Every structure is written in structure tokens, then in C-alpha cells.
């Protein structure tokens with residue numbers, strides 16, 4: 036087969052890599068910033084504004100993009116409102132936010148409060164206060180459009196014309212995979228002053244990406260390229276990196292070793308079981324794009340041949356080898372995710388998919404065979420790598436000239452205010 040390569044352009048803006056900063060992540064991240072380690076974008080939880088204040092000061096000092104999440108999904112869902120301090124936010128409602136309660140003036144007031152929060156921590160971007168869309172005629176769609184306009188106008192009024200707005204598109208896969216639903220969304224979003232669309236699609240992510248889901252997600256993203264702004268996959272995890280290689284996404288957003296898929300079940304209704312939390316630290320096996328509980332990872336790496344296959348040789352995160360990978364598992368993950376995204380960014384768009392298959396996916400699925408024999412918990416990893424290899428390998432052959440999301444580089448894409 037002869038593939039027609041498009042003229043190679045010089046590589047311009049980098050792909051986006053955002054990290055969602057958890058409650059206890061601020062200290063090690065601040066240390067990484069002070070040490071000059073590469074971190075490209077951080078998502079800020081306003082419920083932790085006080086505890087994370089020093090991190091935002093340092094990020095601002097280092098020119099790292101920080102994005103305020105208004106946590107609007109939490110404030111409008113029965114399970115969400117119970118999560119991590121949402122109820123204490125300055126803009127939290129008495130009960131739950133509803134489309135009626137945020138219509139008109141009340142929505143403008145909310146946006147003014149969000150802008151105060153942006154100013155107070157010197158954040159450089161903000162997520163629009165959007166909500167879960169159950170259908171194409173969901174009343175939130177129009178209210179969220181008004182809120183997005185109000186947020187732009189409030190930012191501009193505060194002299195923050197350069198602060199971009201990213202629009203979280205929050206819905207279930209059933210909608211996202213439906214071309215008619217996407218037509219309605221594109222019609223609505225095309226009129227909004229937004230600089231990127233962040234996809235919070237339930238359920239989807241590394242652990243929820245069977246062959247059909249992956250194929251449909253890829254198709255849906257390519258369809259949404261009509262809209263124009265970059266697409267960022269929220270909580271997509273390792274599969275998000277593959278989706279960037281195939282042009283679907285211009286950026287990914289990841290939890291720090293904790294969340295690699297979107298599952299909104301505990302937001303949309305009050306969960307039966309609360310708390311638990313914690314659990315064992317998870318080590319990122321970068322050669323497999325997968326996490327493994329620390330004790331299992333330790334046992335795996337003590338097996339013959341496994342250290343040479345999976346230990347981290349990168350002295351910027353793991354100067355003392357496996358010992359550091361275990362102890363400094365968060366630094367290791369952040370460094371390796373950054374490295375994965377930067378490596379892709381440095382390759383011209385038309386070559387990214389092939390490069391991803393050859394340099395990551397093929398060796399990863401080969402390595403997963405032995406690793407899963409030694410550690411049965413890796414069997415699902417082996418299966419999904421094989422599945423991605425099949426789905427993405429086929430896409431490379433059947434869609435050689437697909438569209439690309441613009442890179443999510445943290446700047447205003449809108450022309451006029």
C-alpha cells in the first residue's frame with residue numbers, strides 16, 4: 036500500500052498534558068516545579084484553594100498553565116455534592132444547582148464568583164461551569180451556553196481577555212456516539228466563546244475502552260473536529276495518549292496515578308457505599324501504560340527478566356532505579372506521562388499513529404504476555420493492549436488521512452472577545 040504523506044509542517048504547538056491535582060498532591064508537585072521538572076498544565080480544585088495556594092504561586096512563577104475547575108458537575112448532582120468539599124465552595128447552592136436556578140442574573144453572579152477565584156490564585160485558564168447533558172434537548176445545554184457567554188464577559192470585565200475558557204462536554208457514551216446528538220451539540224457549541232472542548236464521557240477511559248468503544252470514540256472525536264477548537268480527553272489515561280497519536284485528541288487530562296477513566300455513576304446518584312478511599316499506591320508501568328498495586332509491582336519486578344523489561348531508566352524521576360519508582364511513584368508517573376506526550380508532540384502529525392504503534396503499542400503488547408504470566412492482575416492489561424493494537428492498527432490502514440484535533444496548548448483560540 037502506498038500512503039500519501041502530507042507535506043510535513045514544522046512541529047508547532049505542543050499537545051496538552053494536564054494533571055488533576057488531588058488533595059495531597061501539592062507538596063510533591065511544588066517540589067517538582069522548584070526542581071525545574073517539566074509539568075505542562077495543572078487543574079485546580081477550588082475546594083483546596085488554601086491548602087494549594089503555594090503550588091499556584093510557584094506554577095504561576097514557572098509559567099505553568101493552571102486551570103480552575105468550578106466543580107459545576109458536583110454542584111448539580113446528588114452524588115457529586117457529597118464529594119470533596121464541593122458543598123463548601125463560595126458558589127455552592129443551598130440544595131443543588133438546576134437549570135432554573137442558574138438562569139439569567141444568578142448565572143452571571145456565579146461567573147463573577149468564578150472570576151474572583153481565578154484572580155485570587157492567578158489561574159491562567161478556567162473550565163466553563165457546564166453540566167451533565169442527558170439528551171440533546173437537555174435544558175442545561177442552553178443554560179450552559181448563557182453561562183459560558185457570561186463567564187467570557189466577566190473575565191473580559193476583569194481585564195482577563197487572554198484567559199481561555201475550556202468547555203467540559205459532559206455526557207454518556209450513548210449520546211456521544213450518536214451522530215445526530217453530535218450535530219445538535221456542534222450547532223450549540225459553535226456559537227460559544229470557547230478555546231477547547233474537554234470531553235468527560237461516561238463511561239470511557241483506559242479500563243473502559245473495548246474495541247467498539249475505542250472505535251466509536253475515535254469517530255466521534257473526528258466528527259467534532261468540525262467545531263474547530265482542540266479536544267482534550269478527561270481521565271482517559273494511557274488510551275488518551277493513543278488517541279492523541281491518532282489525531283482524535285489535542286490533549287489529555289489525567290489524575291495522578293488514581294483516575295484513568297471516567298465513571299460518573301457516583302455523581303449522578305448518591306452512592307450506596309461511601310468513603311473507603313485510599314487503598315494501596317499504584318505504580319505506573321510505563322512500558323505497558325498501566326498501573327499496578329505497589330506490592331504486586333514489587334513482586335513482579337523481583338521475577339527473572341522483569342526488571343530489565345519494566346524498570347525505569349530515566350534518571351530524572353528514578354535516579355536510584357526501581358527503589359525510586361516504588362517510593363516516588365507519583366513523580367515517576369508525572370515525568371513519564373509528560374515524556375510520552377512530549378515525544379508525540381515532537382513527531383509530525385502524519386507520522387504519529389505509525390510511531391505510536393511501533394514504538395509503544397507493539398512492544399507493550401509483547402511485554403504484557405510475559406508480565407501477565409508472572410502477575411495475573413495484568414491479564415486485563417494484556418487483553419486491552421491486544422485489543423488496542425487490533426483496533427488502532429486497523430484504523431491506520433483504513434483511515435490513513437483522518438483529521439487532527441489542534442494541539443491543546445493553553446492559549447486563546449478565539450478571534451474576537
Ligand SMILES: [Zn+2]
Nearest residue numbers: 347352353367
Ligand atoms: Zn521513573
